[in-house]
Amino acid sequence: MxxxxxxxxxxxxxxxxxxxxxxxxxxxxxxxxxxxxxxxxxxxxxxxxxxxxxxxxxxxxxxxxxxxxxxxxxxxxxxxxxxxxxxxxxxxxxxxxxxxxxxxxxxxxxxxxxxxxxxxxxxxxxxxxxxxxxxxxxxxxxxxxxxxxxxxxxxxxxxxxxxxxxxxxxxxxxxxxxxxxxxxxxxxxxxxxxxxxKRPAPADTGLSEDFxxxxxxxxxxxxxxxxxxxxxxxxxxxxxxxxxxxxxxxxxxxxxxxxxxxxxxxxxxxxxxxxxxxxxxxxxxxxxxxxxxxxxxxxxxxxxxxxxxxxxxxxxxxxxxxxxxxxxxxxxxxxxxxxxxxxxxxxxxxxxxxxxxxxxxxxxxxxxxxxxxxxxxxxxxxxxxxxxxxxxxxxxxxHRVRLPSGEADLQPSNHWPEPLLAEPVAHDRGPVMIQVEYRIRKADRPAFLAALRRLSIERRRDGAYAWGITEHSADPERVMEWFLVESWAEHLRQHQRVSQADADLQAEAVRYHVGPGRPEVHHFLAL
The missing domain is CATH 1.20.1250.20 (MFS general substrate transporter like domains)
Incomplete structure (x- = not known):
């Protein structure tokens, strides 16, 4: 303030x-x-x-x-x-x-x-x-x-x-x-x-958007x-x-x-x-x-x-x-x-x-x-x-509908790693399904789901048109977050859009993960 x-x-x-x-x-x-x-x-x-x-x-x-x-x-x-x-x-x-x-x-x-x-x-x-x-x-x-x-x-x-x-x-x-x-x-x-x-020319990332x-x-x-x-x-x-x-x-x-x-x-x-x-x-x-x-x-x-x-x-x-x-x-x-x-x-x-x-x-x-x-x-x-x-x-x-404080750090965090690729992917290929697999203890599930639903707002804001959570039928501690993005280029833009405030939301959800290493991320392309 x-x-x-x-x-x-x-x-x-x-x-x-x-x-x-x-x-x-x-x-x-x-x-x-x-x-x-x-x-x-x-x-x-x-x-x-x-x-x-x-x-x-x-x-x-x-x-x-x-x-x-x-x-x-x-x-x-x-x-x-x-x-x-x-x-x-x-x-x-x-x-x-x-x-x-x-x-x-x-x-x-x-x-x-x-x-x-x-x-x-x-x-x-x-x-x-x-x-x-x-x-x-x-x-x-x-x-x-x-x-x-x-x-x-x-x-x-x-x-x-x-x-x-x-x-x-x-x-x-x-x-x-x-x-x-x-x-x-x-x-x-x-x-x-x-x-x-003299406006400086913007950097060309190869991910320019059409109208x-x-x-x-x-x-x-x-x-x-x-x-x-x-x-x-x-x-x-x-x-x-x-x-x-x-x-x-x-x-x-x-x-x-x-x-x-x-x-x-x-x-x-x-x-x-x-x-x-x-x-x-x-x-x-x-x-x-x-x-x-x-x-x-x-x-x-x-x-x-x-x-x-x-x-x-x-x-x-x-x-x-x-x-x-x-x-x-x-x-x-x-x-x-x-x-x-x-x-x-x-x-x-x-x-x-x-x-x-x-x-x-x-x-x-x-x-x-x-x-x-x-x-x-x-x-x-x-x-x-x-x-x-x-x-x-x-x-x-x-007056009871409170305005947001506007104090969140919206600078790009650039903390998402580059997706693993067997071969180059055309930018217009899609839709793309991103899956994030967590291992969550039963006692932590309510708090984890609450954090993940807050994170889902960020996923949708930055490019996802659908989002959901599933659990493994044989192993309920294996929880899968998934979201759909319309194209590979849009998902790459999503990497650039994630802010520091979004990174904090993601860290809040990830702290409940008890598996080895970080949650596994998978990318699936429509055929």
């Missing part, structure tokens, strides 16, 4: 690494442009349609692609050259903003065009998000990884503080075309930084990882209810508070400013509360904001509420993202983060659409009241 005293020394340490610093600055500027674009789109839709559903659909169009495409994007981030992939995505996003610039300048922009281009931009965001997070370990040493993750969150919220206010100012002063044009310019800066970055194999491996890991399940559940519950304030904020600014486009930008800028304050306070809060307490605090703060916007309809106080929302939002986002990062090994980081982002953005998309439909029926004030009460209830109920 990072202490409050240690935080100032480590929080900005990643900026000492030139590659990280350059890309971090470029990302902040790129996110400023993205927030400017989002302000223009969110405000323009209220000019084009007064329907709450249409307004909420902009939020849905931005987040739904991440729900649909984050996992394939995570696979691509793990098997492609991440630098080139990011450059391609930035070009796509620049094309979206350029199209919005031309359509708004010519007066041809419609709700349909706005939603469609927002959806395409969401696709670009879906492809970029897991890849951008996955390159962080390539830019800084492991000791600075947590500081780099925190700095990325801080950078996003610096952009959130500047971008919306600047976007609202440009929109009110010069129109949507100039606002979208500024976003195009920001992508040019990011592309330049990516071209400057479908990597996709299946990522899903197997996500299905078997109970730690990831808990993070995803807590994320889904929080963002499903907290999305109400984001989906309806343009209508709150315009209808409940009588604000202009510039005022809407100020509200979003206040969220960013509150998030910066939250990022600075987070180390001290983390020391006092832990991740579970932080998520509960964030939920209560978001609920207070929703209630305050309805009960106190004052433009100045609404800005104060947005500061509070930003603080709560960064606490939840950084806490959940940090826990997700800490429980994922490097080999599946892109795919694991993609699954997490799928749940996060799926909850945001479903929540935005759902709250928009509820607002169509009940009105904006009543919908915010329902969202606030619901958020408090689920936050208290799910």
């Amino acid at each position: 990072t202490t409050a005293n240690a935080a100032p020394a480590s929080s900005f340490a990643p900026l000492r690494h030139v590659s990280f610093a350059v890309l971090w600055v470029a990302t902040v500027l790129g996110n400023v442009g993205s927030f400017m674009r989002d302000v223009a789109s969110s405000w323009l839709v209220t000019d084009l349609s007064a329907s709450p559903t249409a307004v909420a659909l902009i939020q849905t169009a931005a987040t739904l692609p991440v729900f649909l495409l984050a996992i394939p994007a995570g696979v691509l981030s793990d098997i492609l050259d991440r630098r080139r992939f990011l450059i391609f995505v930035q070009l796509v996003l620049a094309g979206v903003s350029a199209s919005l610039m031309v359509l708004s300048h010519t007066g041809a922009l419609t709700v349909e065009w706005l939603i469609a281009l927002t959806f395409i931009g969401g696709i670009g965001g879906a492809l970029m998000a897991p890849t951008w997070q996955a390159i962080v370990p390539e830019l800084v040493p492991r000791a600075d990884l947590k500081g780099a993750v925190a700095l990325n969150s801080l950078g996003i919220n610096i952009a959130r503080a500047i971008g919306p206010a600047l976007g609202g100012l440009l929109l009110a002063s010069f129109g949507a075309g100039i606002t979208y044009g500024a976003d195009v310019a920001s992508y040019v800066l990011v592309i330049g930084a990516l071209l400057w970055w 479908l194999g990597a996709f299946r491996a990522g899903l197997r890991y996500a299905r078997a990882s109970t730690d990831l399940h808990r993070v995803m559940l807590r994320s889904a519950v929080f963002f499903l209810f907290a999305s109400a304030v984001w989906a309806l904020l343009p209508l709150v600014a315009r209808q409940l508070l009588g604000g202009t486009a510039g005022y809407y930008g100020v509200l979003l800028g206040a969220v960013g400013a509150g998030a910066i304050a939250g990022a600075l306070l987070l180390p001290r809060l983390r020391q006092r509360m832990g991740p579970d307490g932080l998520v509960l605090l964030a939920s209560l703060l978001a609920a207070v904001v929703m209630l305050g916007l309805v009960l106190v309809r004052h433009q100045g106080l609404a800005v104060a509420f947005m500061l509070l929302l930003g603080l709560g939002w960064i606490v939840a986002l950084t806490t959940l993202n940090g826990v997700a990062q800490s429980i994922l090994p490097n080999w599946v980081r892109g795919r694991g983060l993609a699954v997490y982002l799928t749940v996060f953005n799926g909850a945001m998309a479903a929540g935005s659409l759902g709250w928009g439909l509820v607002a169509q029926l009940l009105g904006v004030p009543a919908t915010l009241l329902v969202g606030a009460v619901g958020l408090v209830i689920v936050a208290l109920l799910f």
